[in-house]
Amino acid sequence: MKNSISWMRVVVLFFIVLGLMEFFIDSGDKPAVIAYPMTQLFLVLVLLLLIGIELILQAVENVMFQTLSPEAKERYLATKSESKGWKWGSKTYQKLLGSKPIEAEEEIILDHNYDGIRELDNKLPPWWVYMFYATIIFGVIYLVRFHILNDYNQDLEYEQEVAAARIEIEEYKKNAKDLVDINTVELFTETADITAGKTIFESNCVACHMADGGGGIGPNLTDDYWILGGGIKNVFNTISEGGRDGKGMVAWKQILKPVEMAQVASYILTEINGTTPANLKAAEGELWLDPETEGQEVIEQAKDSVTVASPTATETVQ
Ligand code: HEC
Secondary structure, eight states: OOOOOOHHHHHHHHHHHHHHHHHHSOOTTSOHHHHOTHHHHHHHHHHHHHHHHHHHHHHHHHHHHHTSOHHHHHHHHHHHHTOHHHHHHHHHHHHHHOOOOGGGGGGGEEEEEETTEEEEOOOOOHHHHHHHHHHHHHHHHHIIIIIISOOOOHHHHHHHHHHHHHHHHHHHHHHOGGGOOTTTOOOOOSHHHHHHHHHHHHHHTHHHHOTTSOOSSSOOSSSSEESSOOHHHHHHHHHHHOSSTTSSOOOGGGTSOHHHHHHHHHHIIIIITTOOOSSOOOOOSEEOOOTTTOOHHHHHHHHHHHHHHOTTHHHHOO
């Protein structure tokens, strides 16, 4: 008897399971099969199970078939070969093609005869005609919506997408503090970050910079004079890459995480910088002016505070 496993059924069921799995498992950006390799094993099991079920069904059908009388066998085969779904499918397919079967071509043949070449008066295939109607409907709706009602245009669409993307980037940045580097680092202002920075400073940096930032082996961190540049970017860079060779300031990027370096840099700039410690090491380096707030006032103030804090500073600094 003609009886093959329904591979179609196996494939369809398999993809339904796969689809359901992807739908229900929350795996972020990646598909679940990649995010959780265990699911691959699960899918293989599902596939084996489906094949197994098909094999069993086939075996059962075989056994049943053998028990039938010859007439019953014939009847069974007849009904099977024209099972409903298949019949409906092939009928609609024929309808959509709209072509006459070869036996019926006599009905549509035209009188023209070009040296034995003759012409059939075929109808336009319905699949093509329906598609053509669909484009007309689409065209009308489009015309009314965008040229009469002015629903939205490309500019608006673009702006909306950019705005949405900006929000997404902000969200992403919030959750991905560890991604900061010299190009993206910004001054943290949240108390949690500053407190974390303080802890890091106290456990790693006080030996050379003192708890109040007054300086020791390392320079003071309280004034506006910086050897390696002020501002969050430079300070972050100094902490990450270390100071000049042989001066004693190591590159902390091996020890601290990027976010920790940003936290301690923010702590220095917000809590330590600008204070007047008891033992202040003389200013070293150059006066740093924030390029964004640069102005006469800032320069005056900065010079004043240095002269007051340490009279010797004027010699080291020009
Ligand atoms: C072993 C001593 C030592 C330790 C520990 C140390 N530093 Fe330094 N630090 C220095 C020295 C020395 C310099 C000057 C480097 C130079 O002149 O190039 C410096 C420079 C700096 C500067 C730049 C100052 C300027 O004027 O440009 C910053 C910012 C800084 N350190 C932050 C830190 C932080 C944050 C830590 C802790 C994570 C730390 N340091 C730990 C010795 C140290």
